[in-house]
Amino acid sequence: MTATVEAAATPARATRPFAPFEWMVAFRYLRARNAQKSISVIAGFSFLGIVLGVAALIVVMSVMNGFRHDLMEKMIGLNGHMFLQGVETPLTDYEAVTDRVGKVPGVTLALPLVEGQAFASSPYGSSGALVRGIRGQDLERLPGVAGHITQGSLAGFDDGQGVAVGSKLAEHLSLRVGDKLTIMSPHGAETPFGVTPRMKAYTVVAIFQIGMATFDNTFIFMPLAEAQTFFNYDGQANVIEVYVADPDNMDAMRKAIEPAEQRPMIDTDWRQLNRSFFDVLGVESNVMFAILALIMLVAALNIISGLIMLVQDKARAIAVLRTMGATRGAVMRIFLITGATIGVVGTVVGLVLGLLVAHNVEPIRRGLAWLTGANLFPSEFYFLSQLPSRVETRDVIAVVALALFLSIAATIYPSWRAAKLDPVEALRYE
Template sequence: MTAIALEAAVPEAAPATRAFSAFEWMVAFRYLRARNAQRSISVIAGFSFLGIVLGVAALIVVMAVMNGFRHDLMDKMIGLNGHMFLQGVETPLTDYDAVAERVSKVPGVTLALPLVEGQAFASSPYGSSGALVRGIRGQDLARLPGVAGHVIQGSLDGFDSGRGVAVGAKLAEHLSLRVGDKVTIIAPHGAETPFGVTPRMKSYTVAAIFQIGMTTFDNTFIFMPLAEAQTFFNQDGEASVIEVYVADPDDMDAMRRAIEPAQQRPMIDTDWRQLNRSFFDVLAVESNVMFAILTLIMLVAALNIISGLIMLVQDKARAIAVLRTMGATRGSIMRIFLITGATIGFVGTAVGLVLGLLVAYNVEPIRKGLSWITGANLFPSEFYFLSQLPSRVEAHDVLAVVGLALFLSIAATIYPSWRAARLDPVEALRYE
């Protein structure tokens, strides 16, 4: 067949086919089905598909776990320590009741409670450990977000009447304490004598054992009635701090401006961002780095799509030339290969989305199963602060991952499709 005959066979102005017509889809799907002569192309397409699946699934799971860490740590750390801390200056904080009442009436404030706090040493006949003792009113303890509803033994009823103290579950386990047992608390600064300050020591009945779910707190905290703590730490009639809880902890600047006028006395104001900024900044950096690293999986898969399509274009050069001589336009040829490559990305993204959500919603059962199979603790609570592996799926993160995967999949098909559309049918069939 001569070059002149081929040039005559190609229509000068072939009528344009409808974009993404049934004909284009049919040809694209035929190219996706591997034949014996196209095994290498099929293998590349398979690895591209697996890369997209694993990349999407891994990103969804990792982002869900990182969100779970941030949410649970914020809920437990800030939920027990408060969102804002008011400390008296110039004069002792003896008017804590009046200040707490005024602050609690500020719109957006959910709870304002006075505390007496001090370091102590807790011991029992079976062990000893350092502890952080907090004096608190019974009505406030029942409303404390981190403790309310987390009492696993005993009860907080009659807490103010001095029936005992509430001890964290890990601390109680370390000291082999149960409800009704005695725990001895030793404060380094006790009564003043002619020979100096002597440590104060007193035994208390364990009235309740609580489990917050964060090892650091469960292994450290002891709550006792406010009046008893004031006596024990030599702060009669005073409070160490007033902790304030707000409805929206992310809007602390506005809340600070609203709370300051209600104090009506000189105070030092500190919020949770100042105390925990570095911790949550580290979590944000880790989340961004993990997102960037795992995105490389999808980028490699996209490069595989490019190489696979280029090989397919070379293998189908003669078929493309025939289609062009039959009237297919350059746009039609380009769309055929766009569909071929994008199908791999779209299907891979869909499968990865389902797999990622399935794993993200079942992270803790999967961890327990792997721990049982391997016989190793894959999430030791003493190192990770939390007693179980958290997971929190955020819709915007899922949409970002899916959008990124689809963008890379479509972008990877543009160059090979353009090369296919630019193929000269005369040159392709010259030596046939």
């Protein structure tokens, strides 16, 4: 008799956290019943919100990363990372300066240019153009052009008077390799009556496609010696473009390049020319992340409301569990598992869906354009010829971590309310 009394007085031993019975009860609460249809609908919308939020964030961040990477690669890759312009005296010693700068550790390419605005025309049309005089050996090594020749060849570029034309410009002027292109510059020969425009016809020897509409529709490359004569830069260049291995480390590269110049020059790097543009892209990316994160926040609020309704509906069952020996912690963990399951499964599904779409953005765009008959990504407005996407691991981790944090945080208050439920009050009127 004494042993029985002592056994009855001994408190029930608490089960270990997340015991099998806690998972079993939690999964039973997830299954919809006829009397809990409203709760299951809220849980379904919560699940859908998490899926769409995670997928949308991954896709949007991937597209924004793709834009930044492709624009930087094409804009900076064609224009160089650093620009050296002569001051005080004309840049007639450009070959010596180019050789010295090209030998600086970290410099991958240094090339002299003669650059000028011109007017290009053919029998079928006309357009403004940016003409660049460049040595053939440099043009073959130029990032963005080398390997992107769609018609013709750059062989013997320095020997003739041919030009390489961007694909969009060639299309606009209805030009093919072998056709004649007339280039006119407003700065021609000086006469007693003033400066007269200079006009000359050149043979198109190559057509290139960089993949950036602005460049493909504007650029014309001609031999450096011919450009010097055409633009009245006899024996000189007006800029030396420098390409480096690490464009993000321009401060250190500038300190290494300046001593190699050995003459007064104005040094400008890509950050000074494009900083505002890439800063805008960064701000847009952050704003889009914040806006789309609201979808997951709404889904988390739905999880809270659904669990609160579930706690109220299961008040009697919770009381029975408590009288059978379940601790407050066990009850809290049951509802934590119930709510967290919605968030975790929704995050996993959203992750798979987001990665699937992010890796196939361009085919999806082409499919939608074919179905609707509309140009969903006009290259003349968005600079690039196709919709870019670049999945960054750190962004995916951030999205998944945010979704899991919101999902788990949303379960804390309803689970705490379930654990605080008084079994006597819950069973008073049963």
